[in-house]
Amino acid sequence: MAPLKSPGWDGLHADFFQKQWSTVGPMIVSMIQGIFQGQALETELNRTILALIPKKDSPLSFVDFRPISLCMVIYKLLSKVIVRRLKPIFPSIIEHNQTSFISGRSITENIIINQEVIHSMRQSKLRDGWMAIKVDLEKAFDRVRWDFISDSLLDAGLPANIRRIIMHSVTSSSFQIQWNGILSRPFWPQRGIRQGDPLSPYLFVLVMERLGHLINAAISSGEWKPFRFVRNGIPVSHLFFADDLILYAKALHNQASTIQQVLSTFGLHSGHRVNKRKTEIYFSPNSPPSVQAEISALLEYKQVDRFDKYLGVPVLHARATYTDFNFILDKMKAKLNGWASRTLSLAGRVTLAKSVLAAILVYFMQTCSLPKRVCSEIEKILRQFIWGSSSTARKISLINWDSLCQPIEHGGLGIRKIFDFNMAFVMKLSFALVTALDSFWVRILREKYRMREVCPSTIFQPNSTPLWKAIAAAWDDLKTSLAWSVGTGQLIRPFDDTWVPSLGPLRPFIKHTETAAHIHCLSDLLDAHGNWDASTLLSLFDLEVVQHILNV
Structure with a gap:
């Protein structure tokens, strides 16, 4: 728990409890244990101050x-104890x-999947078009009904005692608004x-899962036609991240009616309401204009x-x-311009530049x-700030940028080159494509780009998203950095995959191509007992290569 986060009505930060735990700890532990044993949460502990944070300048x-x-x-300690118990089971029930x-899941997964879906929608040549709807829920956390939360906890299969504690925590709270320092x-x-309650995000996830159940029921009954990258492929009907919702379906009037009915049913039971003024609907280019107008009139969403x-x-x-990325430059300039570079030392400016880069x-x-021009502009902004340049006074760069970007132990300042930094993240995604095969976004991308082998020799496709093209450009570097860990050997190509780290792919070492033509997977080089078939290996490779193989 962050030691100096804003305290509750008692004015005590977490730092106080951390430093005085030897004194107050036993009492708090005893109280929380009592709550789990059936005691009620004291009303005073559930008093809450409402701080109003402006969303805009005026x-x-x-x-x-x-x-x-x-x-x-x-109260947060009690809440976090419950969260600790919920976290391990959430991946299996959500x-x-x-x-x-x-x-094990990340916001980046939703971003990548949505980008791939929109790209495929734009490329679609089917008779029926597609639509994507960004749903805005009004005051999503504030409107949810308590009886719906209780039903969601029951639907998730949580124990009765945990449900009791959670619902008492939710329903027994009181509020005081803090305005100009007065309660x-x-x-x-x-x-x-x-x-602000550590438990609230997890309760909201359970609530939104009920909407997911309604959508899945509509898909199972055939009423909702979700987006698919290939025929009979993985259905992509919706993506949720907290209260950010995006829905996908065929651009047909009956599909719009189904979506309207599902959202209406969910709102009726949960208390949520769609903000039609902020909700946006996008149609693929192959959607007939008449259908677009008909659906927009029915749903009353903003067409974009x-x-x-x-x-x-x-x-x-x-x-x-x-x-597309000019806003990043504006963000960086606004952040850096808020600091008076002339009043800071060089070390201070370098530290701040790194923090902006990270944040x-x-x-x-x-x-x-990121386009290379954007990377160059970002480096230019950082370079000018580090050397103290401003709109009125330009300073000369005393050391070239490549030297500054060297690691500190090599005489540089440890500043990362933007393009290389970006490619490191691309390589991370590339690695996940061959190692995290059960991940939803990986399954989506592998299906869309028809990656039938675990690690194909090439994945380049001209008609693909910018991210996929970047992954394809980094693919050769990834392959040289990978080596298979041999198990059954059924997925490993014996001559084209790297499974002997010291040698790399073994095709250059083959002596008899006729024998190799009959070997299709690594398991063909094993005998009936799962050991290396030495005679087959010696017929294919020199003794030195075979010795390396036998050490695997």
Whole structure:
């Protein structure tokens, strides 16, 4: 727990409890154990301060504020104990379409899948078009009904005692609004979950899983036609990340009616409401204009020619351009301009430049291949800041950029080159494509680009997304860095895959090509007992190569 996060109404930070644990710890542990044994949570521990954080520079109404709940540290300890118990089971009860707060899943998965779906929609030549809907839920955390949360906990199969503690924590809370340093009179909510409670994100995931169940039921009955990359392929009907929802279906009137009915049913039971003014609908180019107009009139959503961003990352509808990522440069300039470079030492400017690099760039680099011009502009901004240049006074770079980007132990400043940094993330995705075969996004990409072998010799396809082209460009480097760990040998190509690390692919070492023509997988080089067939190996390779193989 962060030691200096905003405290609850008692004014005690987590730092106090951490430093005084020897004194207060036994009492707190005893109290939390008592709650798990059937005691009720004391009302005073569930008092909450509402801090209103402005969403924009000049807020005009209450909707322009984001209410953040400041809970007591003792309550957060109880909440975190429950979260610790929920985390291990969530991957098995939450479907792969949801990635928020699930161990082993990442926000990058949703971004990559959505980009691939939109790309395929744009390329589709089928008679029926496709539609994608970015759904905006009004006050998603604040509107959810408590009885629906209780049903969701029961549906997830959680023990009765855990359900009791969770529901008492949710329903017994009280609020006081903090305004200009003054607390309002307390009031008691009738619905919603608190933003700031460690338990709330996990409860919201369970709530959204119920919407996923409704969608899957509609797919099973044939009412919802989800997007598929190939005939009878993996259905992609929806992606959820917290309250960011995106739905995919055929662009047909009956499909729009089904989506409307599913969302209406979910809203009726959960208390959620779709914000039609902010919800966007995108149609693939092969959707007839008359159908687009008909569906837009039925759903009353805002029709757009393209999605601007999804989860903060640009949705590319064509090749990546400088304009698509210009906002990153603006973010960096705004951040760096907020610091007076002339009042900082060189070491201070380098440290701040690295922090900006880490805070702003890493998120986008995990799912995008930045154009080289963008990389050059970013380095230019960092270079000018490090040497103290400004709009009114330009400074000379005393050391060339390549030298500054060397590791500290080699005499540089440890600044990463942007393009190389980006390619490192691309290589990470490439590695996952051959190692994380059960991951949903990996299955999607392998199906779309027809990767039938675990590690094909090449994966380049001209009609692909910018990210896939970057992965394909890095594929040869990946293959030279990989080596198979031999098991049954049924998936390993004996002459083209690397499974003897010291030698690499063995095709150059083959003596008799006629014998090799009958060997299709590594298991063909094993005898009936699973040991190496020495006679076959000696007929294929020299003794020195065979000795390396026998050491595997």
